[in-house]
Amino acid sequence: MSCANRAASVMEGVIVPRADAPDVVIQRLPIYLRSLDHLAARDRQVVSSQDLALEAGVSAAQVRKDLSHFGEFGKQGLGYDIAYLRSQLERILHLDRPWYVLIVGAGALGHALVHYGTFAQRNYHIRAVFDNDDLKIGQPIGDGLVVQPMKEMCETIQSRQISIAILAIPASHAQQVAEEVVRCGVRGILNYAPINLAVPQNIPVANLDPVASLQGLSFYL
Amino acid sequence: MSCANRAASVMEGVIVPRADAPDVVIQRLPIYLRSLDHLAARDRQVVSSQDLALEAGVSAAQVRKDLSHFGEFGKQGLGYDIAYLRSQLERILHLDRPWYVLIVGAGALGHALVHYGTFAQRNYHIRAVFDNDDLKIGQPIGDGLVVQPMKEMCETIQSRQISIAILAIPASHAQQVAEEVVRCGVRGILNYAPINLAVPQNIPVANLDPVASLQGLSFYL
DNA sequence: TAGATTGTTAATCGATTAACAATC
DNA sequence: TAGATTGTTAATCGATTAACAATC
Numbered sequence: 001m002s003c004a005n006r007a008a009s010v011m012e013g014v015i016v017p018r019a020d021a022p023d024v025v026i027q028r029l030p031i032y033l034r035s036l037d038h039l040a041a042r043d044r045q046v047v048s049s050q051d052l053a054l055e056a057g058v059s060a061a062q063v064r065k066d067l068s069h070f071g072e073f074g075k076q077g078l079g080y081d082i083a084y085l086r087s088q089l090e091r092i093l094h095l096d097r098p099w100y101v102l103i104v105g106a107g108a109l110g111h112a113l114v115h116y117g118t119f120a121q122r123n124y125h126i127r128a129v130f131d132n133d134d135l136k137i138g139q140p141i142g143d144g145l146v147v148q149p150m151k152e153m154c155e156t157i158q159s160r161q162i163s164i165a166i167l168a169i170p171a172s173h174a175q176q177v178a179e180e181v182v183r184c185g186v187r188g189i190l191n192y193a194p195i196n197l198a199v200p201q202n203i204p205v206a207n208l209d210p211v212a213s214l215q216g217l218s219f220y221l
Numbered sequence: 222m223s224c225a226n227r228a229a230s231v232m233e234g235v236i237v238p239r240a241d242a243p244d245v246v247i248q249r250l251p252i253y254l255r256s257l258d259h260l261a262a263r264d265r266q267v268v269s270s271q272d273l274a275l276e277a278g279v280s281a282a283q284v285r286k287d288l289s290h291f292g293e294f295g296k297q298g299l300g301y302d303i304a305y306l307r308s309q310l311e312r313i314l315h316l317d318r319p320w321y322v323l324i325v326g327a328g329a330l331g332h333a334l335v336h337y338g339t340f341a342q343r344n345y346h347i348r349a350v351f352d353n354d355d356l357k358i359g360q361p362i363g364d365g366l367v368v369q370p371m372k373e374m375c376e377t378i379q380s381r382q383i384s385i386a387i388l389a390i391p392a393s394h395a396q397q398v399a400e401e402v403v404r405c406g407v408r409g410i411l412n413y414a415p416i417n418l419a420v421p422q423n424i425p426v427a428n429l430d431p432v433a434s435l436q437g438l439s440f441y442l
Numbered sequence: 443t444a445g446a447t448t449g450t451t452a453a454t455c456g457a458t459t460a461a462c463a464a465t466c
Numbered sequence: 467t468a469g470a471t472t473g474t475t476a477a478t479c480g481a482t483t484a485a486c487a488a489t490c
Contacts, residue, residue, distance in 0.1 A: 024456095059459070061460070062457090062458065065458075076465045077465070078466060
C-alpha cells in the first residue's frame with residue numbers, strides 16, 4: 001500500500017490516499033474480522049487479545065495496539081465480546097452497508113469471480129460485467145446479468161451506484177480501463193492484472209497478482 | 222509475510238521462514254521484474270533507479286537500497302542494463318528454473334487458474350489438479366490434465382516433482398488440505414481460501430483473499 | 443572533462459514489542 | 467478479593483529517505 005504522504009508501496013495490498021490509522025493496521029482489520037468469524041463459528045462468545053492474535057497470526061500486543069487506534073473495545077480481565085468487536089470492525093471498515101461492484105473481463109477469471117458467493121455474503125454485490133469481445137457481449141453471466149459492451153460502462157456505473165471496479169483483464173488493457181472506470185466515477189479498484197496502475201492519489205488500488213505472489217514464494221524454496 | 226524471528230504478518234503476501242534480506246524487499250523484487258518487462262516491451266535498454274521507481278511505484282532511493290542487498294547491478298552515470306538486471310533478479314528469486322505446481326479445487330477458480338497462460342509463461346507449470354468431488358474426478362481440465370482424486374496426491378507430488386500447491390477451495394477444507402500437501406512434500410502454498418493457515422514455519426504461505434482486499438479498500442471509500 | 447547516477451551511510455521516520463498500571 | 471487481561475507508554479527494532487562521495 002501507499003499513502004499520499006509516503007512513497008507508494010508496490011506490495012499486494014491497497015494503495016492508499018490517507019488515513020487516521022496507519023495503512024498496515026487497516027489492512028489487518030479484515031483479517032481480525034475473519035478470525036472473529038472463525039471463533040464465532042466454534043461457538044465462542046468472548047476472546048482475549050492472546051487468542052485472537054493466535055488465530056490471526058500476529059502478536060497479542062499488536063492486536064491491542066491496532067484496535068486502540070479506533071477506540072476501547074475490550075474489558076480488562078475478560079477480553080473482547082466477539083459479536084461486539086465484529087460489529088465495531090465492520091463499522092470502522094464501512095462494511096455496514098452494501099457495496100456495488102463491477103467486473104471488467106468476462107473470461108475465465110471474470111466468470112469465477114461472478115460465481116464466487118462469498119462476495120455477496122460479505123455485502124459486495126456484482127451488478128455489472130463488461131467485456132470488449134463481441135462474442136461475449138450479450139451472453140448471460142451469473143445471477144441475472146448479461147455481459148455488457150464497454151461503451152455502456154459510464155451510464156451503468158452511475159445508474160447502478162457502482163463504486164468499486166474489479167479488473168480481470170490482461171495487463172495490456174488494464175491502464176486504459178482503469179482510467180475509464182475512474183473517469184466514470186469508480187472510487188476504488190481491485191486489480192488482477194499484473195501491472196502497476198497509475199491512478200489519481202485519491203483512488204485506492206488493491207493488487208492481486210498470483211505470479212508476483214508465486215515469485216515471492218520461490219525465493220524461499 | 223512473516224519470519225520465524227518476527228511475528229507472522231497477516232497481510233496478503235508470503236509467510237516467510239528466514240532470509241538474508243528483509244521480506245518486504247523480497248516481495249518487491251517481482252514488482253521490479255514486472256516493471257523491467259514493461260520497460261523492455263517499450264524497447265528500453267537501460268533504466269535509471271529514478272525511472273524504474275516511477276514504473277514500480279516506489280522511491281528511487283528504495284530501488285537502489287533494495288538492490289544493494291544482493292549486489293551491485295548498475296553503473297554510475299548510466300543506470301541499469303535492463304536485460305542484465307532482469308536476469309539477476311530472476312537468479313535471486315530462483316526463477317531460472319521451472320517450478321511445478323498443483324491446484325487443489327476444480328471449481329470455477331481452479332478452472333480459471335488452469336487456463337491462466339501467464340503461469341506457464343513465467344515458468345510455473347501446473348502438473349496436477351485435485352478435487353474431492355466424484356463428479357469432477359476424471360474430467361479433463363486444461364492442457365492434457367485430468368482432475369484427480371485427493372488420495373493420489375502424495376504419489377503425484379513426488380512423481381511429478383511438485384513443490385508448490387495452489388489452494389482454490391473453500392475455507393472449511395483449507396487447513397486440512399494444507400496439512401496434507403505439506404505432509405506429501407510441498408514446500409510452499411498459494412492460498413486463495415479466506416483463512417489463516419497454520420503450517421510449519423519453514424513453509425511459506427502467500428494469501429490472496431479478494432474479500433479481505435475489498436474490505437481494505439472500503440475503509441478509504 | 444562535465445553531467446549523471448550509482449551504492450552507501452547516516453538520519454529520520456514509523457511500526458512492533460515489552461511492560462505495567464488500571465480495572466474488570 | 468484474586469486473577470486475568472486490557473489500553474497505553476516507553477523502548478526497541480526495522481524500514482525508508484536524504485544526501486553525497488565515488489565513478490562511469
